[in-house]
Amino acid sequence: MSLLDGIGHRFYVLMRGEAYAQEVDREIQFHLDLEDLSLSGAGAGEASLEVAARRTFGNVTYYREETRSMTLLLWLDRIRQDAGYALRGLARAPGFTTTVVLTLALGVGLNAAVFSLLDRVFVRPPAGVAAPHELRRLYIEDAHTAYGDSHIFPNFNYPFYRAVAGAFGSAETVAYTLADSVRPEGGGPLIRRSYVTANYFRLLGVRPTVGRVFGSEEARIETPAYVLVIGERLWRDGFGADPNIIGRHVKTGLLDFTIIGVVPDPFAGLDISAANAWAPLSAFSAGRLSLDGPPWYLGFGNYLRVVARMPTGSSDVVLAAKATAGLRAVELKGYASPANNSVWLGSLIAARGPAKKDSESSISLRLGAVAIIVLLIACANVANLLSMRANRRRREIAVRQALGVSRWRLYEQVITESLLLALIGGIAALALGAWGGALIRKLLFPSVNWAGGTLDVRAVAFVAIASVVAGIMVGTAPAFAGSRIDIISSLRAGSLEGAYRRSTLGSILLVTQTALSIVLLVGAGLFVRSLAKVEGIDLGFDTPALLFANLGVSPRQRFGPETQPAFQRAAEALRRVPGVQSTTLSNVGPMGGFAGARLFRPNGDSVVLGDNDSPTFVSVAPDYFTTVGLRLRQGRFFTDADRKGSEPVMIVNARMAGAFWPNQTAVGQCLVLSKPTDPCVRVVGVVDDAHRMRIIEEPAKQFYVPLAQRLFGAPVLIVRADPRRIGLVVAETRRQLKLAFPEAELSQVRTVSELLERELHPWRLGAQLFTMFGILALVVAAIGVYSVVAYGVSRRTHEMGIRVALGARVADVIGLVVSQGMFIVGLGVGVGVIGALLLGRFVASLLYGVTTRDPVSLVGAIVVLSLCAVAACLVPAWKAARVDPMEALRAE
């Protein structure tokens, strides 16, 4: 029974552990004793006896090691021993340990944060859904949009959804709206409610734990059913896990919902932004502008997301073709024929679908690459620190080898030390990652309501793997450098021996770090410059000084032109408030949009222009232009004399004047609005161009008409305030609005800057995150430069002592040290610039107004890095220059 005997022995060894090692020792001792006896019997002298025994047996420690290395437990035991040894070593060098742990924590923590973000946005299917691989999200490709290019989006209107669902046949589809946030009356947690088709839960395989989900009684779109299914978490947090939850009411705004069921965690809808309550689609009002008029589900508001479950064996291509045919058959009143539209089937995970990614997702993808670069820099830095440590310990290692420790054993010890460092770093990284992850989430997707925490099992696993890989990566190079030591020369000489040899490995690592830092700094520079360019765009308004107020529309309330006198009074009252410079009225706020109208030449020819390029207009009060800061080029502004009934007049912007009356004076010309039979409207002035809605938009033809002559709905109140007191003015405007319209429910007061912030957000984000990461990289690289130069100086104390003794001045020594350090940095900068130029195209699509070869960013990055590197060199250089020659020469 050889097998059993063998296993029995191994088991015996395993159980005995250290005791077995003692057994082996005893056995060897027995052997030695007998050997002694037989040798002394041969008459050898005491001194030569020892030598002879040694000669016969060789190095006893070595054999003992050899024998012991054969068992698993001893191997484990050795790990424990190595770990203990490494821990003691690390505790003796707290500065080194802290630097390494922090550097690794930064690198790994950042990656954990970005990893968990990318995991959520791009990788993980929605939780709690049965067989997510069978689900497809549907997209529409609109081949002819107003912008002239085709674009794909995941939004459907109800008629399109019905058409596609019908064409799909056996593949069933659900439609749902993105969750809105409402605060229930009587307090409680925020309800994030999505309106869904009645088959939603059944198709997704989500079963209620209490009550029921929607059924056929909620299926009819025409009969609103105000019932609600809530998530388990809301049930616990908002209703104290009430077992009698069914039938309880939730009042939100004007609507009263009855709870009919609870669905279990972790289901939170199908988007990254979590929902916690679901109502039937029939209860959806689409924020309708009025109670009369056609219901939303007959129109073309793209409120719906559509997801289909694919029957096994069905083909995406065939179903997409069917759906496209169904879609093209739809006839919608007032909607351009969908003849060129197609349906696409894509990933359930919206960020992976065929639709154009939002800039936040695009930025987060690039962040992944950036995080890896930061990790590489951190690893290079730590490897450098470790190899310098190994170099400092040459003598110790040589002694250990002389004592019979095998090279492999030494390698194990170095690897153990670096793994240990990486693991401690990993733990610090988890803390950092949780914090940084929350920060990045908030920065990147401020409006997303995340289900679950920043770091989960996957992220922790990621950190563990990243730490181990980093540990082995940073440990390998120094381990080999450390174990390849010439024992004799290392033992014979102190640090004097071989004086100073620059470590090639250290230099390569330093060049790598510097180069990668340059890449990140250039990236940061490009984003910062883009942001500056975007912010620097002249919108035509004095944006920082402007705020506006409107009444809003709700299903119950609609305000019309009759509110104008009350607005007028509020505007006059506000003018007396300190900080307010002027007030005015118009039909839309600055950057708030525009109205369209058909235009005719005086002779009745209609003005035919591309869809995209038709002039649009704003109705404004006489003091509008001075309030918003639009400059007059020709003619005059409106006056109070431009009333209803007086001659109809307009003011055009410079672009429209140039397009309609090239080489002529625009003032005095006239155009007919709306109907060819209407009276001609005379141009009385030309003003500068101003943006209509977006910061980045093509210049548009725009004209202005007096509010008194053309007003359809309620006006908007525009206030120009001292930018320093804008907070106060906002509060006062709010108060005046409340006084004038106490019954208005949805009135709001906002600054134009707030309005713009949404568009600036991606730019600001890119600039912030890249700068943040760039600074991290810079700090780590500066630590690297410092430690390499400082190490070099410490190795050359003797040489510096001689130099000083021979009359080298402080400046000479500093110059020598700094120039040698900067030579390596210079190499890194060169490599980094090439890298930045090559990698630039990956961010090119996110930039505005700068090319990836932007000299300002390149030079800026080089200057910033070089300054930091010089500073990092100066500290050790200064130390070197102050070496006391006597002391340096006497030492060793």
Next chain:
Amino acid sequence: MSPSPATDARTDLQPGTLEMLILRTLTLGSLHGYAIAQHIGRLSDGVLRVEQGSLYPALERLLNKGWVTARWAESPTKRQARYYTITRSGRKQLDEKVSSYDRVAIAIARVMGRA
């Protein structure tokens, strides 16, 4: 460089050969390590010197394979020693090793013109 026990010409044994010699020696009865080494040395007139550094690792390997077993017992000098005994599978293994060794030895002798 770490010192190596295998550089002494007299002890240059092929890997596996030492195991064969140990197994052969143990067919005489249970022996402790020192006795095994002594026996091999004596029978080879001191040409084959088994050193502790290779003997005990070899014995450990044999234990792991289950070809020998070990137990502590009192030696004739009244001291505790570890005695090794060959197992049945050890004997089988020895037979195989001997026959393949014989084949190789005869083949070498033929090539060298000695047989």
